[in-house]
Amino acid sequence: MNAITPASTERLVRVPLGERAYDILIGPGLIARAGKEISARLKGRRAAIITDENVAPLYLDALVASLQEAGIQSSKLVLPPGEKTKSFEHLMAVCDAVLTARVERNDAVIALGGGVIGDLAGFAAGIVRRGVRFVQVPTSLLSQVDSSVGGKTGINTHHGKNLIGVFHQPDLVLADTDVLNTLSEREFRAGYAEVAKYGLIDKPDFFAWLEANWKEVFSGGAARIEAIAASCQAKSDVVVADERENGPRALLNLGHTFGHALEAATAYDSRRLVHGEGVSIGMALAHEFSSRLNLASPDDAKRVETHLKAVGLPTRMGDIPGELPPAEVLMDAIAQDKKVKSGKLTFILTRGIGESFVADDVPASEVLSFLREKHP
Numbered sequence: 448m449n450a451i452t453p454a455s456t457e458r459l460v461r462v463p464l465g466e467r468a469y470d471i472l473i474g475p476g477l478i479a480r481a482g483k484e485i486s487a488r489l490k491g492r493r494a495a496i497i498t499d500e501n502v503a504p505l506y507l508d509a510l511v512a513s514l515q516e517a518g519i520q521s522s523k524l525v526l527p528p529g530e531k532t533k534s535f536e537h538l539m540a541v542c543d544a545v546l547t548a549r550v551e552r553n554d555a556v557i558a559l560g561g562g563v564i565g566d567l568a569g570f571a572a573g574i575v576r577r578g579v580r581f582v583q584v585p586t587s588l589l590s591q592v593d594s595s596v597g598g599k600t601g602i603n604t605h606h607g608k609n610l611i612g613v614f615h616q617p618d619l620v621l622a623d624t625d626v627l628n629t630l631s632e633r634e635f636r637a638g639y640a641e642v643a644k645y646g647l648i649d650k651p652d653f654f655a656w657l658e659a660n661w662k663e664v665f666s667g668g669a670a671r672i673e674a675i676a677a678s679c680q681a682k683s684d685v686v687v688a689d690e691r692e693n694g695p696r697a698l699l700n701l702g703h704t705f706g707h708a709l710e711a712a713t714a715y716d717s718r719r720l721v722h723g724e725g726v727s728i729g730m731a732l733a734h735e736f737s738s739r740l741n742l743a744s745p746d747d748a749k750r751v752e753t754h755l756k757a758v759g760l761p762t763r764m765g766d767i768p769g770e771l772p773p774a775e776v777l778m779d780a781i782a783q784d785k786k787v788k789s790g791k792l793t794f795i796l797t798r799g800i801g802e803s804f805v806a807d808d809v810p811a812s813e814v815l816s817f818l819r820e821k822h823p
């Protein structure tokens with residue numbers, strides 16, 4: 448058992464989006480307090496909880512009891528875990544469950560789970576009755592630092608990931624840090640890649656803090672809460688500057704162009720690669736590619752790789768178990784993921800640690816020769 452973290456370590460990050468503004472609470476014991484926190488903010492007295500089969504046995508009863516104590520009646524839908532759940536079929540099931548529970552516009556859909564459940568339940572909350580209230584109770588590190596904040600929701604189709612969805616901001620995010628103790632070490636590390644990403648985008652001091660404190664972040668307690676709060680603050684800042692991704696929100700895709708290509712190349716097989724691992728390799732590659740283009744010093748690329756490796760994340764394509772398709776096929780995946788205008792790609796590049804920028808004129812030929820070199 449970890450020592451009980453004092454309540455004073457709880458953090459609140461406010462996302463100031465005008466009439467869509469909301470609070471993110473980060474700290475221990477928040478599931479037990481969920482009913483109280485929700486009823487203080489929402490008028491409705493009904494909720495439909497959406498969760499998955501891994502999370503339900505661990506936390507569903509506690510959430511239901513907490514809602515009940517606050518006078519909120521809830522229904523539950525438990526879905527299979529995994530990326531395949533972000534489908535039309537499951538979206539229908541969620542919409543049906545929400546309507547069956549007679550959730551009206553002031554009532555809430557509650558997502559209890561990782562990013563898969565959050566994206567799917569959020570989409571349903573955005574379209575049932577043209578939008579009902581939505582509460583995120585993210586249970587993976589990735590969902591606590593990234594997917595539960597910002598209002599992007601959606602599902603996958605055979606055309607690709609996240610191609611169908613809506614923007615629908617949550618009304619409240621409850622990131623209970625105790626639940627991370629049951630997350631697998633591998634999933635925790637994968638979420639950590641997104642934490643490091645915020646430092647690499649534009650917070651060099653945060654990256655240096657992570658280099659010094661990552662062990663405490665992994666072991667739990669105050670440093671972990673601090674890292675999650677700093678990440679939510681960073682995400683909130685970007686979302687507030689550009690809610691619908693017309694510009695700077697694209698910086699959140701640092702490492703994701705290479706990362707998505709690797710996820711596609713491994714057919715989204717989580718035994719080989721999970722999203723955060725792809726992002727880790729992608730960030731290492733983005734820094735190395737930037738130094739190759741003489742934008743950043745090779746020392747910075749080395750520093751990024753050293754840190755990601757230290758926490759146990761993969762940093763090279765060769766770290767992925769099994770065969771990868773040739774560089775040309777990876778390049779096709781990148782081109783599909785991006786708008787290619789006359790042989791030029793939009794890419795997140797960097798001038799150094801914490802100095803990322805959107806480059807919209809990266810020659811596809813340069814990317815291909817870099818990939819050939821890294822993956823002969």
Ligand SMILES: NC(=O)c1ccc[n+]([C@@H]2O[C@H](COP(=O)([O-])OP(=O)(O)OC[C@H]3O[C@@H](n4cnc5c(N)ncnc54)[C@H](O)[C@@H]3O)[C@@H](O)[C@H]2O)c1
Pocket residue numbers: 499500501502505528529530533560561562563564566586587588589590593594595596597598599600608609626627628629630631634722
């Ligand atoms: N909406 C956004 O802005 C945004 C941003 C980033 C990622 N995403 C999406 O998020 C998804 C990935 O999210 P994820 O990494 O959380 O994956 P996930 O939801 O699949 O969760 C990972 C695994 O951990 C399990 N799990 C979750 N919490 C647990 C806990 N506390 N204890 C034990 N097991 C637990 C889940 O059942 C699952 O097996 C992807 O679909 C991605 O597209 C969305």
Ligand SMILES: [Zn+2]
Pocket residue numbers: 593641703722726
């Ligand atoms: Zn990501």
